[in-house]
Amino acid sequence: MSAITETATALASCRDVSVVHGRGDASVTALDGIDLELSAGETLALWGRSGSGKTTLLHVLGGLVTPSSGEVSWRDEPLSNLDTAARTTLRARGIAYIFQGTNLLPYFTAYENVAFALRASDRRSREDVTEPTGEQVQRPDDLLELVGLGNKLDSLPSELSGGEAQRVAIARALAQRPELMLCDEPTGHLDSDTSRRVLDLIDALHEELSFALVVATHDADVAARYGRVVELSDGRIAADVRP
Numbered sequence: 001m002s003a004i005t006e007t008a009t010a011l012a013s014c015r016d017v018s019v020v021h022g023r024g025d026a027s028v029t030a031l032d033g034i035d036l037e038l039s040a041g042e043t044l045a046l047w048g049r050s051g052s053g054k055t056t057l058l059h060v061l062g063g064l065v066t067p068s069s070g071e072v073s074w075r076d077e078p079l080s081n082l083d084t085a086a087r088t089t090l091r092a093r094g095i096a097y098i099f100q101g102t103n104l105l106p107y108f109t110a111y112e113n114v115a116f117a118l119r120a121s122d123r124r125s126r127e128d129v130t131e132p133t134g135e136q137v138q139r140p141d142d143l144l145e146l147v148g149l150g151n152k153l154d155s156l157p158s159e160l161s162g163g164e165a166q167r168v169a170i171a172r173a174l175a176q177r178p179e180l181m182l183c184d185e186p187t188g189h190l191d192s193d194t195s196r197r198v199l200d201l202i203d204a205l206h207e208e209l210s211f212a213l214v215v216a217t218h219d220a221d222v223a224a225r226y227g228r229v230v231e232l233s234d235g236r237i238a239a240d241v242r243p
Helices: 054-061 084-094 110-125 140-146 162-174 192-209
Strands: 010-021 028-039 043-047 069-074 095-099 180-184 212-217 229-233 236-241
Touching: 010 054, 028 054, 028 212, 028 236, 043 054, 054 180, 054 212, 084 095, 095 162, 110 140, 110 162, 140 162, 162 192, 180 192, 192 212
Parallel strands: 043 212, 043 229, 095 180, 180 212
Antiparallel strands: 010 028, 010 069, 229 236
8 A cells, every 4th residue: 555645736535445346256356455646737647457457546536436445535525425416517527538439429520529528517517616727718619629620620430530539539528627637548549650649639738728637558658658657556556656
């Protein structure tokens, strides 16, 4: 179990978090006693082999998975204190995901995919008294322009390359005005050149918009891009390396 470093700008934290699937002899431990604290604006790579717990930890940080034991907090507020509506608002407004698969709506254009996410975020915004920090763009065409797809507004996902589709997924994530961006193997299905360009884009957006960034990857070269690398092995933190 790794020690937590207390900071004044803690955005999210896990304290002695474990996730166990199933019961008895059929149980599987996905996370085992995780202590982790993430600061606002920080970049962090979760590095490890398949099955090491990277995706489960992303889902725990994002409030999608409830720990079997331990506590997950957002700005020192335990998620266990929030009701279902408040958790949904938090995920829709403050936390965004980029996955290996883009999960775009196949019959929606690039513009419509982003507009759909933006409407959902704006609806949650009216239910949430907390305004987002930092200057944020709020139009689908602005967001697509930001990721270099201002000329692809009317394209369907089937008409886009893999890298372009992932850029639409990034624009859709930005529609949530995130304070925390969670990326699960975001370039796992892309070739090396396209992967580099997508990662460069994510890094540039982080610099511009100042969200905290967590990237789960099995690739050591990808992990080395980030300011902090947390190595996971069998659901435990094996190393936590800072610059």
